[in-house]
Amino acid sequence: MIDTTRLLSGHREGSTLPPLSLDVTKPGNWVVFGPELTAAAGPWGMSFSANLTPDETTGIGSWTEDVFIKTLRTGKHLGMDTGRSILPPMPWYEDLKAVFAYLHSLPPVKNQVPGPVPPDQVMKMLSTQ
Template sequence: MKTNILILGTLSCALLIACNSKEKKTEELYEPTTAIVEDPVERGGYLLNSNGCHDCHSPKKFTEKGMELDPDRLLSGHPANEELPPYDEKTAKSYVLFSMGLTSTTGPWGTSFAANLTPHATGLGTWTEDQFINCIRKGLYKGLDGSRPLLPPMPWKHYANFTDNDLKAIFAYLKTMKPIENIVPAPIASKMN
């Protein structure tokens, strides 16, 4: 009988140790890791490319695979020479119309055009980091106090949730882009207002 209890006791002890060491391994797997200091430009590229900036700010082209980003005009905004198709102004208050490349949007506010985000003078070339942060935090054109608000569909309230370091990283990344000359048209106010 003593032998059975000893074996049972040893087995229980081994089971307890095995369970505890599995718990320990599980805890180690899910333990938060310490933050790794990343290159701000790489971080900015990751944030920009994973948050839909290309959807509106990069012209598209049609290929055999469908609509794709135009690699020669990344983040250059609405093409200055692109003519918009006519639309029904009477019903413009009841829908939103995107251009084929998604770089312009027409709705109840009028027509807005995606900005040139490249470091060319026609884009962000003369902007300061503070202007960029102010633009995103407050939703102001060129980040200038007293300027007009950013127009739909720019989701600046979403991007305003980024930390200052995230916004600085995005700005640093944008400054490394190929500068593209493209004077984006001014917004067109709605005739229905």
């Protein structure tokens, strides 16, 4: 259930995460999301969705429009040239026009992808592979 009072406020402060196998940090393994979809783990470690609300201290309330645009264009934390890179799964590098043009430049492949699998059937699906 989406909590509409907290929209885009990022990973919930103080929330606990279930145990996670360290295997996920090994390249080639699955990338996983936490139960609220605001934490993700993979070869880069673990990252947490940022607070994008205009809170002055914990969100982007004190950001200028320039900082925002620079952050999304450069993939650097707070848009700073020397800032750390913004981690996955944040798709900062996506230029949607370029992505669409690229996808349309690929040779077409006839391949019907299966629909999503509900949780109670995931193990069953994996065991029949």
